Amino acid sequence: MRESWGREAVRTRRLLWAGVLAVVGLALLLIGLTIANGTLAWVEVVLALVLLVASYALQRMARRQTLYRHDRG
Numbered sequence: 001m002r003e004s005w006g007r008e009a010v011r012t013r014r015l016l017w018a019g020v021l022a023v024v025g026l027a028l029l030l031i032g033l034t035i036a037n038g039t040l041a042w043v044e045v046v047l048a049l050v051l052l053v054a055s056y057a058l059q060r061m062a063r064r065q066t067l068y069r070h071d072r073g
Contacts, residue, residue, distance in 0.1 A: 025051030
């Protein structure tokens with residue numbers, strides 16, 4: 001039982017970080033496409049895309065571990 005609580009905490013933490021990365025990535029993307037100009041805009045857009053991909057990867061890992069875990073008992 002205790003092990004499942006630990007897994008749930010890890011899953012929740014990963015989903016929380018994925019959400020934070022997604023929000024920051026979307027904010028950077030919005031700033032990079034609307035306000036910033038020149039090289040800084042491209043750096044912000046690339047960084048935003050990296051953060052969004054990382055967010056997706058974290059979400060996928062968290063959901064995959066939940067979906068494919070083997071319950072003991």
